[in-house]
Amino acid sequence: PQPSYASISRGSGIRLFAAFPVKFEKRLWGVVYMSRTPNNILKHLYAFRDRAFLVALVVLAITLLIGWVTTRTLRGPIRALSQQAQGVAATKGGTLEPLAHYGTSELAALGQSFIDMADALEKRSTYIRDFATHVSHEFKTPLTSIRGSAELLSEHLEDMKPEERARFLGNIQKDTSRLKALVDRLLELAKSDNVVPLFDDTVDLIPALKHIAGSYSEVQVEGDQATARISEESLGMIASNLIENALGAGATKIILTIVETTKDCKIVFKDNGSGISPGNRAKIYDAFFTTKREAGGTGLGLGIVRSLVEAHGGEISLLETAEGAAFQVRLPSA
Incomplete structure (x- = not known):
């Protein structure tokens, strides 16, 4: 009813x-x-208004307490991270130290990202600074020689003997060739540092390396048929640099051995040249380090190779060998 x-x-x-x-x-x-x-x-709530008011006060107090604790927990680390970032920007470099506490795991991850970023920027800044110093030194030496020879020729051209004139002109041509080689290598290095590998770049190693080896009578290719994730152009630069290095070390025989595993392809460049002394093994990838400067070496070849290999997700290592030198290049399998 x-x-x-x-x-x-x-x-x-x-x-x-x-x-x-x-x-x-x-x-x-x-x-x-x-x-x-x-x-x-409403009448029921009004009857219990005192209790309702007390409950509302308790809820408000708990909410304010939680907000205050959250603010205290987050504001301090965030402010410290902001100050560290401003310090790095002001000094244009430097490293960061971990905070005493971050408050939350998310802020700890953010802080570690800041530290990694600062370390990467510092390493890059150091690399660019050292690289600029090396480049200026490498260019200064031949330019000084060219300038000295040109001044002598301009001042004493009429009084100079033919053989002396030919010697100074030869020096100018030699230093000019060295400058050209440096410029070419620097362009290759810049290209290798900015390689953007594509996932669909693949190459069959046996035919590609045999094509490269066709330009060198000292090179032979052997091993398994394998397909690697790398462009043919990058593979050509890697192989050519390693082969030229071996020939520069007096190698008369260079063997390229290919081994494929489930995850990667390995190419071993083994030669019978003079090899690498134990004292130089740790410096072979340093920019402008060379033991054959008089023969036209620039010291950039192995740096170019390492940049190209690492850009494609691989690695290069110097193996122990009784004779000559052996480099192993590991590349991802296709």
């Missing part, structure tokens, strides 16, 4: 009914039937 007028006055619009059977000796004698409309929710 519809609620009575009194129930509607409560503002509930509903009525609750309850029926209780009256039994005696397993016989139903009657039913107690009761009904009531529930109290209005």
Whole structure:
């Protein structure tokens, strides 16, 4: 039935009914039937307003406490990270030290990212600074020689003997050739440092290396048929640099051995040249390090090779060998 007028006055619009059977000796004698409309929710809350107010105060206090703790936990590390970043920007370099505490694992990961970024920037800055110093030195020597020879020729050209004139002109040509070789190598190095490998770049090693070896009578290729994730152009630069290095060391026989595993392809460049002394093994990848400067060496070849190999997800290593030198180039399999 519809609620009575009194129930509607409560503002509930509903009525609750309850029926209780009256039994005696397993016989139903009657039913107690009761009904009531529930109290209005607002009136009910008003009746318990003191408790409701207390609960609201407790909830507000807990919320404010949580907010204060969260702010204290996050604001300090974030401010410290911001100051460290501003310090790196102001000094244009430098490394960062880990904070005493980060508050959360997410801020710890962010802080470690800042440290790694600062270390990478510092290493890059040091590399560029040292590289610029080496480049200026390498260019200064032949330029000074060219300038000295040109000044002598201009001042004493008429009085100079033909053989002396030819010697100074030869010096100019030699130093000019060295400058050209340096420029060419620097362009190759810049290209290798900015290689963007494509995942669909693959090359069959046996035919590609045999094609390169065709230009050298001292080179032979052997081993397994394998396909590597690298462009043919990059593979050609790697192989040519390593072969030229071996020939520069007096090698008369260079063997390229290919071995394929489940994950990668390995190419071993083995020669019978003069090899690499133990004292120079740690410096062979340094820019402009060469033991054959008089023969036109630039000291950039192995740096170019390493940059190209690492850009394609591989690595290069110098192996122990009883004779000559042996470099192993590892590249991802296709």
